[in-house]
Amino acid sequence: QVQLVESGGGWVQTGGSLRLSCAASGRSFSTYNMGWFRQAPGKEREFVAGIRWTGTITNYPESVSGRFTISRDNAKNTVYLQMNSLKLEDTAVYYCAAVRRSGVIAAQGMDYWGKGTLVTVSS
Secondary structure, eight states, X not given: OOOEEEEOOEEEETTOOEEEEEEEOSTTGGGEEEEEEEEXXXXXXXXXXXXXXXXXXXXXXXXXXXXXXXXXXXXXTXXXXXXXXXXXXXXXXXXXXEEETTSOOSTTTOSEEOOOEEEEEEO
């Protein structure tokens, strides 16, 4: 069992930066692939960033590539999402999620989800 708690959301102006954190409980955090997802009002949840359990492989959709960076600290049971050059369209609730290391990081297949943290970008 893994419990995930996101933090770091808030309000920021366009072009600004935020860093989200996701603290995980449980001793097996290092064996999970981790992902960040987001959901804007009226839209489906979408993939934002993923990192393999080894921490050596990351992937991003084109919409955030070059602006967002995912990282993890297995000693602290924490995964991060550094968000730079934020745009209005980045406004959403951001969720952290975990899937076993044999699994694929995708919205439909994650094993555990946090409750989310709201990011609001305004001009």
